[in-house]
Amino acid sequence: MTTRTIAVVSAGLSRPSSTRMLADRLAQATTDALTERGVTAETVTIELRDLAHDITNAMLTGFPTGELRTALETVTGADGIIAVTPVFMTSYSGLFKSFVDVIDKDALREAPVLMGATGGTPRHSLATEYAMRPLFAYLHADVVSTAVFAATDDWAGQGDGVNPLPARIRRAGRELAEKVAARPARAAASDEFDAVPDFADLLGR
Template identity: 60%
Template sequence: MKLVVVSAGLSQPSSTRLLADRLTAATVRRAAADVEVIELRDLATEIAQHLVTGFPPARLAAALDAVAGADGLIAVTPVFSASYSGLFKSFFDLIDKDALTGKPVLAGATGGTARHSLVTEHALRPLFTYLRTLVVPTAVYAASQDWGEDGLAARITRAGQELARFMAPVEGAERPRTPDTDTTAAIAPRSLTGAITSVDPTAGFEVVPFEQRLAALRTG
């Protein structure tokens, strides 16, 4: 499996990259994966060029391909003006609208104050929902005062476990037939459609088809 990590931190060292690294470590402890880290600060010029020309330079094209081909994605941004950074949004604006469909995503953010802690819910989660990703239930926000606290460590661990669970193959699931193959194989849960009703690091997660939930509401 391949895990791609997108960090939009601008400084060095960066608290955004630190959070991304800790989320990565929590994920790979539960699911073996090759990790590729994309630092958006190194691609800022290429992102601007692509926005105005419509053609991605080679390094940016490789980064976009890596995100599209990942089995799981960790995306972390600093908070600017109570939302994700412009660099972060510009990068995801360049990704094909269908490239992330069903992909498991763990969203994270860093900021100077706890007052921005809901940025993961009012900005990041809607963005990735629009891109039709499978956003894990636990998003992680880290304010300056959170570092070293047990609460942050627990949230990071829980979020990493959820992403690892979503990236893991689903026993008995079948891969759609393609012209290149007549065989079926286990596929990642991002191919499933439905409502995630529970996540348990020890028991897994439950996906209930929308039709089944609708029928239950009608008969309830």
């Protein structure tokens, strides 16, 4: 069986958060769909709230370090990406955008991406289309057709007859799985800082 890596990016600010809950369900739907296709999936979840300080430092210095650098390598090298953000002021969160800003603009080219968002009201459900989709289009990612938005009330329904969210999650997971299974394994984008020499070596330690 072929193994594929799915990077799950959650921009939830609280713990636990509905954003992480949606991210986990999308990841499960994707891995289930890949298993049906004879593909083994490994998911790696990245909580942006844990990287907030490193993200800010990277924006100020231009140098991602530590856990942030590892997270960037995971995302850019993944065979598929699930990106989920809370919606504030009708758009993705500042933390989510800041993380995307420190990704090299060519690193997600043709990478399969599934978008998800959470919010308090269904009135913001189109944020995935007018905010998130153009963002990933700019990065030339291969975004699946179905985006998933979950409002607070969506978590109350327990079945497909009451709440369409579970069916939408499964459909989005299948779409991402189809794109991932149809492609060869991705390799991490080259890091522009790998060639920077260590100053201790330059000084002869």
